[in-house]
Amino acid sequence: MSEKQRKILEVKHLKQYFNVGKADEVKAVDDVTFDVYEGETFGLVGESGSGKTTTGRSIIHLYEPTAGNILFEGKDISKLKTKTDFLSFRREMQMIFQDPYASLNPRMKIKDIVAEGIDIHHLAKNDAERSKVVEDLLETVGLNRDHSSRYPHEFSGGQRQRIGIARALAVQPKFIIADEPISALDVSIQAQVVNLLKDLQREHGLTYLFIAHDLSMVKYISDRIGVMHYGKLLEVGTADEVYAHPLHDYTASLISAVPVPDPEYERTRKQIPYDAAGEQDHPGNPRKLREIVPGHFVRCTEEEVALYKKKAAAYN
Amino acid sequence: MAERILDVKNLKIDFHTYAGDVKAIRDVSFHLDKGETLAIVGESGSGKSVTTKSLMGLLANNAEVTGGSIMFHDQDILKKSEKEMQNIRGKDIAMIFQDPMTSLDPTMRIGQQIAEPLIKHKHVDKKKAWSQALDLLKLVGITDAEERIKNYPHQFSGGQRQRIVIAIALVCYPEILIADEPTTALDVTIQAQILELMKELQEKIETSIIFITHDLGVVAGMADRVAVMYAGQIVEYGTVDEIFFNPQHPYTWGLLNSMPTLSSTKLEAIPGTPPDLLDPPKGDPFVARNPYAMKIDAEQRPPFFKVSETHYAATWLLHPNAPKVTPPDEIIRRRQTFKDIMAHKAI
Ligand SMILES: Nc1ncnc2c1ncn2[C@@H]1O[C@H](COP(=O)(O)OP(=O)(O)OP(=O)(O)O)[C@@H](O)[C@H]1O
Ligand SMILES: Nc1ncnc2c1ncn2[C@@H]1O[C@H](COP(=O)(O)OP(=O)(O)OP(=O)(O)O)[C@@H](O)[C@H]1O
Ligand SMILES: [Mg+2]
Ligand SMILES: [Mg+2]
Numbered sequence: 001m002s003e004k005q006r007k008i009l010e011v012k013h014l015k016q017y018f019n020v021g022k023a024d025e026v027k028a029v030d031d032v033t034f035d036v037y038e039g040e041t042f043g044l045v046g047e048s049g050s051g052k053t054t055t056g057r058s059i060i061h062l063y064e065p066t067a068g069n070i071l072f073e074g075k076d077i078s079k080l081k082t083k084t085d086f087l088s089f090r091r092e093m094q095m096i097f098q099d100p101y102a103s104l105n106p107r108m109k110i111k112d113i114v115a116e117g118i119d120i121h122h123l124a125k126n127d128a129e130r131s132k133v134v135e136d137l138l139e140t141v142g143l144n145r146d147h148s149s150r151y152p153h154e155f156s157g158g159q160r161q162r163i164g165i166a167r168a169l170a171v172q173p174k175f176i177i178a179d180e181p182i183s184a185l186d187v188s189i190q191a192q193v194v195n196l197l198k199d200l201q202r203e204h205g206l207t208y209l210f211i212a213h214d215l216s217m218v219k220y221i222s223d224r225i226g227v228m229h230y231g232k233l234l235e236v237g238t239a240d241e242v243y244a245h246p247l248h249d250y251t252a253s254l255i256s257a258v259p260v261p262d263p264e265y266e267r268t269r270k271q272i273p274y275d276a277a278g279e280q281d282h283p284g285n286p287r288k289l290r291e292i293v294p295g296h297f298v299r300c301t302e303e304e305v306a307l308y309k310k311k312a313a314a315y316n
Numbered sequence: 317m318a319e320r321i322l323d324v325k326n327l328k329i330d331f332h333t334y335a336g337d338v339k340a341i342r343d344v345s346f347h348l349d350k351g352e353t354l355a356i357v358g359e360s361g362s363g364k365s366v367t368t369k370s371l372m373g374l375l376a377n378n379a380e381v382t383g384g385s386i387m388f389h390d391q392d393i394l395k396k397s398e399k400e401m402q403n404i405r406g407k408d409i410a411m412i413f414q415d416p417m418t419s420l421d422p423t424m425r426i427g428q429q430i431a432e433p434l435i436k437h438k439h440v441d442k443k444k445a446w447s448q449a450l451d452l453l454k455l456v457g458i459t460d461a462e463e464r465i466k467n468y469p470h471q472f473s474g475g476q477r478q479r480i481v482i483a484i485a486l487v488c489y490p491e492i493l494i495a496d497e498p499t500t501a502l503d504v505t506i507q508a509q510i511l512e513l514m515k516e517l518q519e520k521i522e523t524s525i526i527f528i529t530h531d532l533g534v535v536a537g538m539a540d541r542v543a544v545m546y547a548g549q550i551v552e553y554g555t556v557d558e559i560f561f562n563p564q565h566p567y568t569w570g571l572l573n574s575m576p577t578l579s580s581t582k583l584e585a586i587p588g589t590p591p592d593l594l595d596p597p598k599g600d601p602f603v604a605r606n607p608y609a610m611k612i613d614a615e616q617r618p619p620f621f622k623v624s625e626t627h628y629a630a631t632w633l634l635h636p637n638a639p640k641v642t643p644p645d646e647i648i649r650r651r652q653t654f655k656d657i658m659a660h661k662a663i
Contacts, residue, residue: 024463024471047503048475098474142589146335153376154333157414157497158360158530180474183500186360186530191574191583213503214531220576220583257504259533261575263556264653266537271508 009036014068028054030231043218046228094168098179104152111148117171137166237296318349327384342548358545373401407437410490420469427465547601554627561654564629
């Protein structure tokens with residue numbers, strides 16, 4: 001990342017806890033700090049329950065953070081006062097939700113779902129323009145324009161996911177949080193959607209926070225990757241670096257678990273197990289993201305930096 | 317000779333909608349042997365979920381089976397009453413649904429939901445059922461299972477919910493397990509655990525698995541055989557090696573070619589969209605997107621051509637009079653591997 005690039009999103013010491021103070025308190029996101037630069041794709045990976053969705057939902061302000069700050073275009077989103085400020089934030093940042101079933105209102109027609117944002121922000125001059133925009137969007141995401149009068153239950157899982165993508169694109173946002181946007185799609189449509197997201201990025205300078213567990217696709221689409229585990233960011237770096245030269249053991253384990261579309265290879269694939277025992281925090285020995293090689297960070301103690309530097313050097 | 321436990325023949329299913337009849341399943345035949353894993357892959361909307369839902373007697377109200385049979389051992393599932401299906405469902409044939417949230421009851425503790433099939437089908441008493449539920453919850457990798465067994469579905473992450481759904485499906489040790497994108501919502505680590513778990517269970521109780529997934533990596537690791545669906549039809553089927561290393565249908569080529577490799581700069585998507593099933597094309601359904609299409613593809617549905625005892629593909633390219641075409645590079649590379657494997661086997 002060059003110094004000149006502008007930060008569009010800054011997440012600072014974000015904590016998002018649920019059931020605070022109760023026996024079943026969950027530290028879903030626990031002191032997470034990262035920046036996203038304008039026009040880049042930041043991939044967030046990590047195991048189930050590690051807090052990826054919660055991070056996304058906090059960023060789009062569906063939750064009030066337990067602690068920490070989120071700055072979008074330099075402004076703290078918790079401090080958006082007026083309705084206009086809030087509306088414009090909501091237009092600039094959109095989220096494609098993980099669950100295509102729960103996120104589409106079953107009683108609304110596809111065209112009305114896709115046009116929701118267009119209506120809220122008054123982006124169409126008349127009905128004809130609204131229909132045109134919706135139909136174009138449906139085609140953009142690989143659906144049929146005559147699907148627009150149907151209801152969500154008439155669509156397959158992957159088709160619904162694309163409806164969610166069309167809805168997010170409708171308001172021409174600057175920043176899109178895509179939560180597992182392609183995992184419900186078959187590979188040829190994954191390729192279509194990923195190519196589409198990349199094209200839109202190139203044409204409109206969009207920025208993405210791309211949440212996914214499919215590491216091969218994340219590596220392909222992302223400029224930088226953050227690896228989450230139990231509410232914490234363990235490693236951040238460029239996609240190529242993290243994938244080719246993983247420093248944290250958890251990242252290496254995650255990469256080794258990726259299935260490869262080759263039956264011969266799969267018969268002998270060995271997974272690297274990961275033991276989180278070494279991750280304990282000791283008093284006076286805080287773990288945080290520390291830069292090991294320029295642009296490549298690992299969550300570790302001061303003492304461990306030297307070890308990681310050695311590991312990084314051994315890769316080259 | 318393997319024991320055949322499921323035989324689907326010429327299945328046809330329509331959906332009645334305001335716009336007309338959606339011909340979702342158009343003459344689908346396949347079988348399943350005891351203890352094997354059959355993967356169904358294919359285009360989104362091609363009919364994978366509908367096919368498997370019909371095996372469970374769980375089609376939507378606007379669905380109509382217009383032809384075919386589904387023989388489970390010696391009984392036709394399509395002739396069963398809803399009452400009879402209730403005894404089969406969850407016990408002999410269990411399904412992990414694509415949408416975890418709709419298959420969980422939001423108002424019921426998850427322990428209760430896992431224990432219920434045991435109480436209903438196996439007449440296990442409540443206490444024992446809950447303790448078995450707890451074991452299973454640990455097995456699918458939910459931490460603090462003792463506490464969390466009392467939680468409700470909304471208190472879990474997407475992946476955790478899916479693991480609960482898997483626990484419910486496994487609890488009665490079904491003969492056939494239908495898994496519709498069971499690990500799509502899961503990260504690779506948990507996915508690997510769940511797949512391992514399914515394999516173990518399969519060995520232990522000889523469950524047969526029908527596995528639907530978009531992840532061809534998972535298919536490569538799990539499947540014995542693979543069926544490829546497109547627009548309501550199976551267009552190719554064979555052993556996992558035959559489909560991955562010696563594919564014949566241009567749609568299968570397109571699928572294998574669309575995946576990112578470490579060096580890809582642009583993904584090779586299959587251009588265009590699948591046909592509208594309100595009015596499906598009469599020939600090869602892939603014709604409009606097929607760069608290798610011939611005149612006959614638009615006119616006549618190709619029959620299955622035999623590639624081997626276990627491998628069949630419905631493409632006119634296999635007709636003796638068809639011109640020889642050069643598949644994408646990635647497919648040529650894969651075919652070379654196939655030659656190596658076959659040569660190795662021959663030794
Ligand atoms: N509303 C909630 N109340 C209580 N706990 C919650 C709530 N939402 C999420 N959690 C918990 O927070 C943790 C993080 O959940 P989150 O949905 O962010 O995970 P994720 O990384 O997106 O996982 P997945 O890959 O499975 O979608 C999990 O342990 C989850 O159970
Ligand atoms: N209740 C319904 N009414 C009308 N059409 C339906 C209904 N259910 C499914 N369909 C249609 O039937 C076809 C097959 O759907 P199905 O859910 O089996 O697809 P799929 O192969 O499982 O796709 P995906 O990979 O996206 O889950 C789709 O074209 C879908 O639009
Ligand atoms: Mg999530
Ligand atoms: Mg489906």
